[in-house]
Amino acid sequence: MDTILTGLGTGFAVALDPFNLMLVLAGAFFGTLIGALPGLGPINGVAILLPIAYSMGFEPASALILLAGIYYGAEYGGRISSILLNVPGDAGAVMTTLDGYPMARNGQAGRALSLSAISSFIGGTFAVILMTLFGPMLATFAVTFSPADYVALMVFAFASLASLVGKNPTKTLLGALIGLMLATIGIDANTGVPRYTFGIPDFLAGIDFLIVIVGLFGMAELFTLVEKQVSGKLDSLPVDNSFVKMADLAKSKWTIVRCSFLGFFIGVLPGTGASVASAVAYGTEKRLAGAEGHLFGTGDVRGLAAPETANNAAAGGAMVPMLTLGIPGSGTTAIILGALLMFNIQPGPLLFTQQPEIAWGLIASMYVGNVALLLINLPLVGLFARMLTIPQHYLTPMIAILAFVGIYTIVGNPFDLLLVTGLGVFGWFLRKMEFSLAPVILGFVLGGLFENNLRRALSISGGDWMILLEDYKSVTLYVLAVLVVAIPVYLQRRARRMEGDPVSREDAND
Amino acid sequence: MLFQTTSHASGAMSRILRLGAAAAFAAGLGAPAMAQGEIDKPECVAPAQPGGGFDLTCRIAQSGLEPHLSETIQVTFMPGGIGAVAFNLFNTTRTDDDSAIVAYSTGSLLNIATGKYGQFSEEDVRWVATAGADFGAVIVPADSPFESLEDVMNKLTEDPASVVVGAGGSIGSQDWMKAALLIREAGGTPQGMRYVALDGGGDAIAALMGGSIDVYTGDVGEMVPHMDAGTMRVLATMSNERLDEPFADVPTAKELGYDVEWTIMRGFYMGGDVSDEAYNTWVDAFKAAYETEEFAKLQSEKGLLPLNLAGDELTQAVNDNMAKLREIATEAGLIQ
Numbered sequence: 001m002d003t004i005l006t007g008l009g010t011g012f013a014v015a016l017d018p019f020n021l022m023l024v025l026a027g028a029f030f031g032t033l034i035g036a037l038p039g040l041g042p043i044n045g046v047a048i049l050l051p052i053a054y055s056m057g058f059e060p061a062s063a064l065i066l067l068a069g070i071y072y073g074a075e076y077g078g079r080i081s082s083i084l085l086n087v088p089g090d091a092g093a094v095m096t097t098l099d100g101y102p103m104a105r106n107g108q109a110g111r112a113l114s115l116s117a118i119s120s121f122i123g124g125t126f127a128v129i130l131m132t133l134f135g136p137m138l139a140t141f142a143v144t145f146s147p148a149d150y151v152a153l154m155v156f157a158f159a160s161l162a163s164l165v166g167k168n169p170t171k172t173l174l175g176a177l178i179g180l181m182l183a184t185i186g187i188d189a190n191t192g193v194p195r196y197t198f199g200i201p202d203f204l205a206g207i208d209f210l211i212v213i214v215g216l217f218g219m220a221e222l223f224t225l226v227e228k229q230v231s232g233k234l235d236s237l238p239v240d241n242s243f244v245k246m247a248d249l250a251k252s253k254w255t256i257v258r259c260s261f262l263g264f265f266i267g268v269l270p271g272t273g274a275s276v277a278s279a280v281a282y283g284t285e286k287r288l289a290g291a292e293g294h295l296f297g298t299g300d301v302r303g304l305a306a307p308e309t310a311n312n313a314a315a316g317g318a319m320v321p322m323l324t325l326g327i328p329g330s331g332t333t334a335i336i337l338g339a340l341l342m343f344n345i346q347p348g349p350l351l352f353t354q355q356p357e358i359a360w361g362l363i364a365s366m367y368v369g370n371v372a373l374l375l376i377n378l379p380l381v382g383l384f385a386r387m388l389t390i391p392q393h394y395l396t397p398m399i400a401i402l403a404f405v406g407i408y409t410i411v412g413n414p415f416d417l418l419l420v421t422g423l424g425v426f427g428w429f430l431r432k433m434e435f436s437l438a439p440v441i442l443g444f445v446l447g448g449l450f451e452n453n454l455r456r457a458l459s460i461s462g463g464d465w466m467i468l469l470e471d472y473k474s475v476t477l478y479v480l481a482v483l484v485v486a487i488p489v490y491l492q493r494r495a496r497r498m499e500g501d502p503v504s505r506e507d508a509n510d
Numbered sequence: 511m512l513f514q515t516t517s518h519a520s521g522a523m524s525r526i527l528r529l530g531a532a533a534a535f536a537a538g539l540g541a542p543a544m545a546q547g548e549i550d551k552p553e554c555v556a557p558a559q560p561g562g563g564f565d566l567t568c569r570i571a572q573s574g575l576e577p578h579l580s581e582t583i584q585v586t587f588m589p590g591g592i593g594a595v596a597f598n599l600f601n602t603t604r605t606d607d608d609s610a611i612v613a614y615s616t617g618s619l620l621n622i623a624t625g626k627y628g629q630f631s632e633e634d635v636r637w638v639a640t641a642g643a644d645f646g647a648v649i650v651p652a653d654s655p656f657e658s659l660e661d662v663m664n665k666l667t668e669d670p671a672s673v674v675v676g677a678g679g680s681i682g683s684q685d686w687m688k689a690a691l692l693i694r695e696a697g698g699t700p701q702g703m704r705y706v707a708l709d710g711g712g713d714a715i716a717a718l719m720g721g722s723i724d725v726y727t728g729d730v731g732e733m734v735p736h737m738d739a740g741t742m743r744v745l746a747t748m749s750n751e752r753l754d755e756p757f758a759d760v761p762t763a764k765e766l767g768y769d770v771e772w773t774i775m776r777g778f779y780m781g782g783d784v785s786d787e788a789y790n791t792w793v794d795a796f797k798a799a800y801e802t803e804e805f806a807k808l809q810s811e812k813g814l815l816p817l818n819l820a821g822d823e824l825t826q827a828v829n830d831n832m833a834k835l836r837e838i839a840t841e842a843g844l845i846q
Binding site for chain 2: 189204346
């Protein structure tokens with residue numbers, strides 16, 4: 001405990017240096033903008049700005065603080081276009097559209113933006129505190145997660161997401177299946193055989209996650225807007241001055257606490273990140289809401305708070321294995337690891353003893369960065385919410401430009417623009433047929449992880465399926481998977497038994 | 511291309527001029543540097559997402575050639591099909607792009623050899639220069655029962671399926687090749703090996719430390735930051751000769767009596783129809799950079815070992831390499 005306090009002291013001395021403080025603020029601000037642009041996410045923000053930070057000749061600690069600010073900022077910013085435009089700003093913000101966008105359509109954009117900023121803040125801060133206290137220990141535990149344990153984690157994720165099966169289970173399952181099929185495109189990670197590439201080299205590495213979300217969500221949304229515009233069905237929204245209320249926070253407090261832990265832990269695991277964390281958080285919370293679960297997806301504050309808390313907690317969690325073991329837990333932390341190496345800083349168990357000012361400075365800057373992001377984001381809520389009053393014939397081309405520029409900036413391959421458009425048309429058809437797009441995305445993310453880890457586990461065991469049940473971690477996760485399905489059923493039965501005696505919300509949540 | 515002057519001057523002369531230019535630059539005079547090669551808007555294409563090995567390769571060109579080219583190289587990214595998209599683009603539309611070089615590695619050569627890059631071959635592009643080299647390594651966790659490469663090889667000979675080998679690439683990738691070479695030397699076949707394909711080096715290291723795999727056939731370069739931590743041990747390097755610190759105490763597989771060698775060459779190619787003038791400017795700029803201490807320092811900072819080949823020398827080396835890769839890939843069943 002003493003070493004942690006001394007370390008934090010050293011860290012805050014570095015992070016609160018006026019120049020570094022300015023860098024955190026600048027990073028947080030630009031990160032928010034990068035995150036809000038569809039197609040540009042934290043990975044691109046950090047990658048684009050890394051060479052700039054290096055060439056400006058900053059001290060290593062300062063450069064890292066700037067990059068971490070951008071990383072955090074982008075995780076905050078991703079929610080903005082999810083809520084306002086139904087277009088996820090980055091991979092971790094897909095689930096935010098489910099309840100955030102309905103809230104915005106109901107004239108509650110300001111409320112949604114401010115609530116999500118607060119849940120992001122709490123999730124992010126929780127993650128830094130947990131990292132400060134248990135970082136090295138957790139990282140050592142996280143690497144013991146074997147492929148078989150990841151299989152169990154995916155089963156748990158699928159079980160919690162089964163709650164997404166809404167009005168039409170067949171269409172939900174079909175949607176998930178389409179996602180799974182999209183995930184199989186590209187070179188098979190195990191055998192190296194190309195699957196469904198039809199000889200087109202652009203497909204060899206598979207379809208990038210960002211392209212799927214910008215296409216299926218962004219472009220499909222655009223086509224829907226154009227269609228409504230043409231048929232004159234588009235209703236304009238009044239200026240929206242709503243803001244988060246204490247009652248919203250009271251209603252979602254346990255959701256936020258649970259999702260902070262859940263998101264952080266999933267983030268620490270090297271194989272999973274913000275997108276898996278937010279999906280599992282949303283599914284689990286919907287299940288735990290019991291009889292009120294049907295409100296999720298219509299603009300429920302808990303449905304918004306859950307993924308936003310979890311994706312920011314996961315962003316913090318992903319830093320743990322990178323700093324303490326030198327293993328990047330996500331694409332973005334891989335780039336930050338590259339930045340550390342560029343400055344001749346070697347992350348790992350020795351970092352905290354050999355270069356405490358850098359390790360602790362970075363951690364302290366995360367505390368500062370979270371506070372800075374909350375302070376930057378809350379006053380801007382009104383400004384962002386006003387975007388909705390922009391007439392649609394300006395807004396629609398703007399989304400299109402942002403989506404295309406975003407995609408082209410990262411990849412620079414014209415083929416991807418065609419792919420995004422094609423997926424957009426496909427997404428528009430799915431929406432016309434009343435498919436929900438979230439199961440498609442989840443099938444895409446979880447399916448790839450599930451398949452690869454299952455095949456890895458079986459390679460390790462030489463084909464023996466018992467490997468899936470050998471470890472206590474797997475078994476625990478399977479038990480949790482059963483519970484997450486069974487508890488809501490039990491709660492509903494109990495509610496029905498006590499008919500006339502309504503179940504209080506607190507009960508259903510606990 | 512109007513000022514294509516001194517890059518064709520004799521080596522000694524151009525070196526003197528370049529020193530002069532560097533001195534002028536250092537003095538802040540900013541005089542036009544006469545010894546610099548003139549390339550209009552030079553570009554290095556990293557055929558992958560930012561942050562990986564190709565990014566690193568391009569950064570070496572960017573920093574290393576800064577004093578030797580009239581303009582700073584822009585690094586651009588062209589992910590898609592493990593480098594196949596870039597290779598095809600430079601064989602179809604950008605074949606005569608004088609301003610762009612594209613990063614490649616031995617992994618790309620292997621993909622050409624096994625036909626993953628489509629119809630084009632190593633004959634269709636022009637090989638410019640190398641950025642440096644990395645070598646394969648046999649790595650185990652600190653608490654592994656394997657004390658030496660011999661222990662691993664004996665166990666593999668006894669029962670090829672008793673050791674779980676893992677690495678960051680799929681079957682047929684260069685990470686897999688390193689494992690396949692080991693098992694072949696131990697008397698087994700690649701098909702009989704228990705190989706786990708993980709998602710990149712970071713994942714592979716996590717799996718090794720977590721005990722999911724017994725042996726990781728990784729690279730020397732990525733081990734540099736882990737050498738002091740004491741969490742992993744490098745049993746052998748797959749280089750021809752012993753490497754410098756921090757690997758001076760690590761034997762090569764060859765000196766232990768196993769004929770296993772894997773050099774990862776990192777470098778650059780251009781389209782097949784570029785002008786000789788532009789090609790030579792690039793080659794000369796690299797040759798000039800190889801002469802400097804700064805370039806050697808840059809290589810070691812980026813975790814690469816010196817392997818400096820440019821122009822005809824490199825083309826020869828690539829052709830030799832391709833012949834060898836085709837032979838191994840055929841043996842391993844990757845080419846039918």
